[in-house]
Amino acid sequence: MENSKEITIYDIARSLELHPSTVSKALSGDPAISKKTKKRILETAAEMGYRSNLFARNLRQQNSLTIGVIAYELNSSFTTPMLSGIETVANEAGYGIILTDSSRSSQKEAANAQNLFQRRVDGMIVVLAPETDSFEHFRPFIERRIPMIFLDTEAPFPESMSVMIDNFQCGLMVTRHLLGQGCRRIVHLTPDHQQSIYGQRYKGYREALEEQNIVFEDGLLVVAGGSEEASEKAAKKYFR
Template sequence: MASKKATIHDIAKELNITASTVSRALNNNPRISEATKKAVLGMAKDLNYQPNNLAAALRKGKSQLIGIIVPTINRSFFSSVIRGVEEVANKLNYRVIVSQSNEDVDNEIATLNALLNARVDGVLVSIGKNTDRFEHYKDLMERGIPLVLFDRTTNEVGTSQVVIDDYLGGYLATEHLIKQGCKKIVHFTNLKQVNIYKERYRGYLEALRDNDIPFDESLVYQSDMQLVDGRNCTEQLLASHKKFDAIFSASDYAAVGALQILKENGVKVPEDVALVGFSNEPFTSFTDPSLTTVSQFPIEMGQAAAESFFEILEAKKKKFIPQKTVLQPELIIRDSSLKSGK
C-alpha cells in the first residue's frame, strides 16, 4: 500500500507548532525565525513533504509555468526555440511545460486544455500544418490568458507573434539560385493554413518577377514537406520529364529527400540541379554535398517569444496592443547550390 502523502499539518504536529507557521516558514516569510525555518525544512525533508503546487497557484493566482505547444518535439528547430524560451523564463523563476500536437488540430485543442488544467500562466504556440480552426485560441484570449504564436502563426487570432521574415528568406534563396544561372526553378511548398510556407512562396514568386523569369505553375509541388515527400515530389518531377535546373524547398527535410532521389537517378548536384532548403537543420552541413539553406535563428525566436509573453503578463491590467516581432533570416551558402563556383 502506498504511504500517505505528508502535509504541512504533519510537519506542524511533529514540531508542535501551527500549520500556518509551517506554511510561512516554507515560503521564507521574514516574520519566521531562522531557527524555525531550519527546523521546518529539516522535518519536511524527513517526511518527504512535496508542496501542492496547484493549490499554491490557485492561492497566488500564478503558477510560474508557461505552456508550449509545438507540432513535433523531435526537430532541432523546435527544441532550440524551447531552449530560447527557457533562457528567458528561468531567469524570472518560470518553468515550461512542453507538449506536441503532432500536426493534429484535435490533439492541439486537447493539449491546450490539459495545459490550462495545469494552471499555466500563459501559452506559446506554433500551430500545426493541419490546423484550420482557431476558436480554442480566441476563447483563450477572451479569458485573459496570455497567448503568443511563434514561427507557424495565423492572422485569424489577434495576438502577439514572433516570426522570421519568411518572405525575405524565400526571396534570398530564389535570388541566389538565379545568380547561379538557374532559370527553371522548382519550388516545394505547402500552401495550407500555415503562413510560413505562403510567405516563402511569395518570396520565390517575387524573386522570379524581379529577374524577368516567367513563373511556371507546373514547377510548384505541394506536400507535407517531410523527407518522404521530398523523395516523392522529386520522383514525380523526374517522371514528368520537365526541364529544371534547381529546386528551392521550403523545408530542409524535403530538400534532403530530393537530394537522395537526384543522386539515385544519376543527377549531379549542383552541376545538373542546384538545391536549396530552409531552416538550417544541423544535418544540412553533413549531407553530400552540404546543403545551402536559410537560417531561422530558433534560439533568438524562443527568447523573443518569451519576452512577448512577459510583456503581455505585465500589461494584463491595461489594454495591450499585440506586437509582431519579425526576425531577419540569413542565407547559408554551401556546396549544393554553387553551380557557377561562386
C-alpha cells in the same frame, strides 16, 4: 508496510512542537521566521519527506506558474532548439512549461488546447499544425485574457501576438542566391503556397525570378505535405 501518507505542515509542527502557521511561513520563505527556526523546519521537512503542494498554493493565488506549449512536432531542427529556449527562459522566471505535441493534427491540437485550459496555464505558446484552419479552440484563452503567442504564423486574434520571420525575404534571398549560382530552372517545394507563411515565401521566389526576367513555369511549383518525409518523397518523384 511502507507508510504512503502524505506529510503535512501539521505533522511537521507536531514533530517540532511549533504552531502550524510558523511552519507554513518558514516553508514559504517568510523573513519573519528566524534563520535558526527556519533551518530546523526545513531539515525536518526534508527528513519526513514533505512535498509542497504548489498546485493548491498557486490556485489560491489565482495562477499556476505554468506556460502551455503546443507544437506540431517535437523533434525537428526548427522546434527542438525553440522549445529548449522556451524552457530555459521560463525556468529563469520561475515558471514551468507543459509541452504538448499535436503531431500535425488540428484535431489533436484542439484537444491539447482544451487540456491546457483545464490545467489553468498562465500563458500559451503555439506553433500551429499545418492543417489548422479554425482557431475556435483557442477562444477560451482569449475570453479569459490568458496571453497567447503564435510562432511562425500570423496571430488569429487581435488580442494575441505573433513572432515571425520575414518569410517574403527568405524566399527572395534564397532564390537570388540560386540565381547567382547560375541556376535558371528553380523548383519551389512547399506544403501550401496559399497559406500565410508559405505564401509569403512563394511571393519572394516569384519576385526574384521577375527581377531576372525569368518566366515562371507552373511545373516548377511542387506542393507536398509539410513533413520532411513528404518533401523528400515529392523531390525524388520530381527528379527521377
